[in-house]
Amino acid sequence: MDAYPNEGQLDHEGVVTGNVEVARDCWRMEIRCPELARTAKSGQFVMLRCRQGMDPLLSRAFSICDLLYEDGEPVGIVVLQLIIGVGTQALADRQLGEPIGLLGPLGHPYGLGTPDEHLVMVAGGIGAAPFALVARALRERSPTQRVTYLVGGRNADYVYLTDEIAELGCDVQVATDDGSRGHHGYVTQLLEPLLEPGVRVIACGPNPMFKSLAVVIRAAKERGLQIPCQVSTEESMPCGFGACAGCVVPVVSNAHPDGFRFAKSCVEGPVFDVEAIRWDLMRSIH
Numbered sequence: 001m002d003a004y005p006n007e008g009q010l011d012h013e014g015v016v017t018g019n020v021e022v023a024r025d026c027w028r029m030e031i032r033c034p035e036l037a038r039t040a041k042s043g044q045f046v047m048l049r050c051r052q053g054m055d056p057l058l059s060r061a062f063s064i065c066d067l068l069y070e071d072g073e074p075v076g077i078v079v080l081q082l083i084i085g086v087g088t089q090a091l092a093d094r095q096l097g098e099p100i101g102l103l104g105p106l107g108h109p110y111g112l113g114t115p116d117e118h119l120v121m122v123a124g125g126i127g128a129a130p131f132a133l134v135a136r137a138l139r140e141r142s143p144t145q146r147v148t149y150l151v152g153g154r155n156a157d158y159v160y161l162t163d164e165i166a167e168l169g170c171d172v173q174v175a176t177d178d179g180s181r182g183h184h185g186y187v188t189q190l191l192e193p194l195l196e197p198g199v200r201v202i203a204c205g206p207n208p209m210f211k212s213l214a215v216v217i218r219a220a221k222e223r224g225l226q227i228p229c230q231v232s233t234e235e236s237m238p239c240g241f242g243a244c245a246g247c248v249v250p251v252v253s254n255a256h257p258d259g260f261r262f263a264k265s266c267v268e269g270p271v272f273d274v275e276a277i278r279w280d281l282m283r284s285i286h
Contacts, residue, residue, distance in 0.1 A: 012036050012102045014092045017068075024157040025083045026126070027092045030068055030076060035075035038102055040064050042112070042134040042270050043202075043232055045235075046077065046104030047240040050090040060087045061237035061266075063130040064105060066164075071127025080129040080148065080160065106240050107270045110134060113200040115142035120194055121170075123151040124187055124212065127146040128160035129275070130232060134202065135168045148173065150192065152187025152209070156180040188212045188275055195220045202231040203274070211279045218275075229274040233265045242267040 018030030024191050033273065036046070047059040060081075068076035081088050094100065112134070113119060115205030119138060122130045138147050147167075152175040154160040158176055159181055166172045173190050183190055188209065191201070195216070203213055210231050217229045235247035248262040255261075259267065260278045 003267045005251055009035065010103055014076070014100050014102050015244065016098045016100055019094050021092075023160060026160065026213075027081050027083065027088075028065075029079050029081065029091065029094065029241040031079070031100060031102065032068065032076040033074075033102055033234070034075045035065050036102060037076050040067065040074070040105040040133075041109035041127060041132055042137045043269060044105040044107050044111035045237075045240070046079070046102050047237070048079065048091060049101035051094070052099070055085045056090065058087070058238050059101070059103065059240065060091065061106075061240055062127070063232070064133055065129045065161075066132040066136065073128060078132070080125045080126065085221075103240055107266060108268070109233055110202045110271050111228075112141075112202075113137060113228065115145045118146040118148065118194070118196075118264060120148045120150060120199060120201045121165075122187060122203035122205070122209075123149070123160070123190055124203075124209040125153055126160065127205030127209070127232075127234065129205070130204055132161050132164050135170050136164045137204070139168050142262055143169070147171070150175070150187050150190045150204075152176065152190075153181075154178065186212060188216050192216055195225060195227055197225065199227055200272075201230075201274075203229070204232040204234070206234060207279075207282050210274070211282070212278050213263075214274050214277075214283065229243060230271050231274050231277070232270045233272065233277075235265045235270075237266045240266050251276050251279040252278060 002071045014031040014033030062079040065080045066078040067074040081172040147170040175187040238244045247265040250260045251263045253261040
C-alpha cells in the first residue's frame with residue numbers, strides 16, 4: 001500500500017463566496033480557503049460540512065473541481081455537486097459569507113504523465129467534476145500538449161464542464177445515452193478510436209462506466225498497446241481518512257488466497273490503476 005499522501009493541517013474553516021445552479025440540479029460552490037487551495041492537486045477531494053451544527057451528522061465528499069485565484073495565487077476551491085439528498089440540498093442552500101468546515105485535500109492525485117503524451121480525460125455524469133483542475137494543471141505545464149475531454153451523460157442536461165475545458169484549449173467530445181447531444185451511445189465508444197501509442201487515460205464516473213472502460217483498455221492491451229489508465233472511484237466516503245471503512249473497493253492481491261483484498265479508497269485512492277480493481281466484484285449501484 002502506498003503511504004498516505006497528506007500531511008499537516010487538513011481541518012479548515014472556509015467561507016462560501018459563490019453558490020449557483022449551473023445545470024439541472026447541479027450547483028457550483030466557491031469556497032475561500034487559501035491554506036487548502038495552496039496544496040490541492042488534481043484528483044484529490046475534500047469533505048464538506050453540509051450545514052452548521054450536527055444535522056446531517058456526516059460530511060460529504062467532493063472532488064476538487066477547480067481553484068480560485070487572486071493575484072496569481074490560489075485562494076480557494078470550486079466544487080461541483082448534484083442535488084441527490086438531504087446533505088447535498090443543505091449545501092445548495094448555503095449562503096454567501098457563511099463559514100463552512102472542510103477536511104482536505106485528501107486522497108492520491110492523478111498521475112498526469114508527460115507533456116509528450118496525448119492525455120484523454122473520460123467523464124461520466126458528475127464524474128466530470130475533477131477535470132477542470134486537471135486541464136488547468138496540464139495547461140500550466142504545457143500550452144501545446146494534446147488533451148482530449150470525453151464526457152458522457154444520460155442526456156444533454158447532464159453533461160458538464162464542456163465550455164470551461166474547451167476554453168483551456170482541449171478537444172471536447174460529448175456522448176449521451178439518448179442522443180440529445182453529441183454521440184448517441186456510451187462515452188467509452190468515443191475513446192476506442194483514440195487509443196494508440198502515446199495515449200494516457202484518466203477517468204471519473206460511475207462503476208458501470210469503469211467496467212466498460214476496463215474492457216476497452218484490456219482489448220487494447222491484447223492488441224499490443226500499453227495504455228496507462230487511472231480511474232477515480234466514486235464510493236461513498238463517510239469519514240474521508242480511513243476510519244470507517246465505508247468506501248472499500250476490491251483490488252487485485254496475489255498475497256491473498258482469493259486473489260484480492262479490500263482497499264479503502266479514501267486513503268489508497270480515490271485514484272487507482274484501472275487494472276488494479278476487480279471490476280467483477282464491484283457493485284454497480286452508481
